[in-house]
Amino acid sequence: MEPERRWLRLRYIAGVMVMFASLLFSLAASKSGDSPTVQDLYESLESRMGYWLILGNTRHCGLYRKGQISPFPIAKAQRAMEEKMYMRLNLKPGSKVLDAGAGSGFVAIYMARKGLSVQAVDITPHHLADAKKNVKKHHLEDKITVDYGDYHDLDALPDASFDGIYTMETFVHADDPAKVLNNFYRLLKPGGVIVFHEADVVRLSEKFHHIMRLSHCQNTLKQGGYEKLIKDAGFINFTLEDLTEEVLPLWRFFGILGYLPYQLFKLLGIQDRFINVMAGVESWMNWGDGRYISVRAVKA
Ligand SMILES: C[S@@+](CC[C@H](N)C(=O)[O-])C[C@H]1O[C@@H](n2cnc3c(N)ncnc32)[C@H](O)[C@@H]1O
Numbered sequence: 284m285e286p287e288r289r290w291l292r293l294r295y296i297a298g299v300m301v302m303f304a305s306l307l308f309s310l311a312a313s314k315s316g317d318s319p320t321v322q323d324l325y326e327s328l329e330s331r332m333g334y335w336l337i338l339g340n341t342r343h344c345g346l347y348r349k350g351q352i353s354p355f356p357i358a359k360a361q362r363a364m365e366e367k368m369y370m371r372l373n374l375k376p377g378s379k380v381l382d383a384g385a386g387s388g389f390v391a392i393y394m395a396r397k398g399l400s401v402q403a404v405d406i407t408p409h410h411l412a413d414a415k416k417n418v419k420k421h422h423l424e425d426k427i428t429v430d431y432g433d434y435h436d437l438d439a440l441p442d443a444s445f446d447g448i449y450t451m452e453t454f455v456h457a458d459d460p461a462k463v464l465n466n467f468y469r470l471l472k473p474g475g476v477i478v479f480h481e482a483d484v485v486r487l488s489e490k491f492h493h494i495m496r497l498s499h500c501q502n503t504l505k506q507g508g509y510e511k512l513i514k515d516a517g518f519i520n521f522t523l524e525d526l527t528e529e530v531l532p533l534w535r536f537f538g539i540l541g542y543l544p545y546q547l548f549k550l551l552g553i554q555d556r557f558i559n560v561m562a563g564v565e566s567w568m569n570w571g572d573g574r575y576i577s578v579r580a581v582k583a
C-alpha cells in the first residue's frame with residue numbers, strides 16, 4: 284500500500300475507535316442540548332477528534348478541480364482554498380486584514396506568508412491556544428496577532444482600521460448576521476473588502492433545519508440571504524462564486540467515511556450527539572440542497 288493510503292486506513296480505524304470511545308463518553312456525559320453554543324460544538328470530543336484526525340485542525344473545505352474524485356492530499360486542497368480566498372481579497376502586500384473566526388490559525392498563516400498583516404480573533408478557547416502556538420511555530424508573531432474576539436462585538440477594534448476582513452466557514456455560526464456585517468463595515472477603510480467562504484441553503488428540508496440548529500448555523504443559511512444582508516449593510520460591488528462542485532471530493536469522502544457509523548448511531552437513536560458525522564453524511568446524500576459559496580463586496 285502507498286504510505287498515504289496506509290496512513291489513512293490507520294486514521295480511519297483510529298477514527299472509528301475514537302467514535303466508539305466518544306459514544307461511551309457522550310452516553311455517560313449526556314450533555315447534548317437541543318441548541319448547543321459554538322463552544323459546545325467545537326469542544327465536543329467528536330469535533331476535536333474529527334478535525335484533528337481528518338483535517339489536521341484546519342477547519343475548512345479543500346478546493347478541487349471540477350470532476351475530481353479523490354480528495355487526497357487534503358492539505359493541498361485546503362491550501363488551494365486559502366489561495367482562492369487570498370485571490371478574492373485582492374489586496375496589496377502589507378495590507379491589514381481581520382480573520383474573523385480564525386480557528387487554529389492556518390488561514391492566517393497562509394495570508395501572512397503572502398505578505399498580509401493579520402489580526403486573528405476567535406471565541407473558542409482551545410482554538411485560540413492552538414492558533415497562538417501555530418503562529419509561534421511558524422515564526423510569524425510579527426505578522427499575526429491572535430486574540431479572543433466575538434465578531435458580534437468588536438468594540439475594542441478601531442473604526443476604519445482594516446483593508447480587508449474575511450471569514451472562512453465561520454459566518455454561518457452568526458446569531459445576528461446583520462450586526463456582524465455592521466461591525467465589519469465600521470472596521471473597514473473605505474474601499475476595504477469582505478470575502479466570505481461559507482455555505483448556504485438551496486432547499487431547506489426539515490432534516491437540514493434540525494442539523495443546522497445542532498451545528499449552531501440557524502440564522503445565516505438562506506439562499507440569496509448573503510446578498511441581501513451584505514447590501515443592506517451598505518456594501519457595494521457584490522459578487523458570488525459558486526464553489527459547490529469544487530468542494531465535493533472532500534464531502535463525498537466524509538459521506539463514505541461516516542456512513543456506517545451514522546447508520547449505527549441512528550439505530551441507537553444517538554445520531555444527534557454526532558453532529559459532524561450526521562452533517563457530513565446527510566450533506567453528501569442530499570448534495571445539491573446546499574451550496575458552498577465565495578462572496579465578496581466592497582465598502583463604498
Ligand atoms: C469551521 S471553524 C473555521 C476555523 C478557521 N477559519 C479555519 O478555516 O480553519 C469556525 C470557527 O468560527 C469560530 N466562531 C464561531 N462563532 C464566532 C464568533 N461569534 N466570533 C468569532 N469566531 C467565531 C469558531 O470558534 C471556530 O473556530
Ligand SMILES: *[C@@H]1O[C@H](CO)[C@@H](O)[C@H](O)[C@H]1NC(C)=O
Pocket residue numbers: 474520581582583
Ligand atoms: C465597483 O465596480 C465598478 C465596476 O466594475 C468599478 O468601476 C469600481 O471601481 C468598483 N468600486 C470599488 C470601490 O471597488
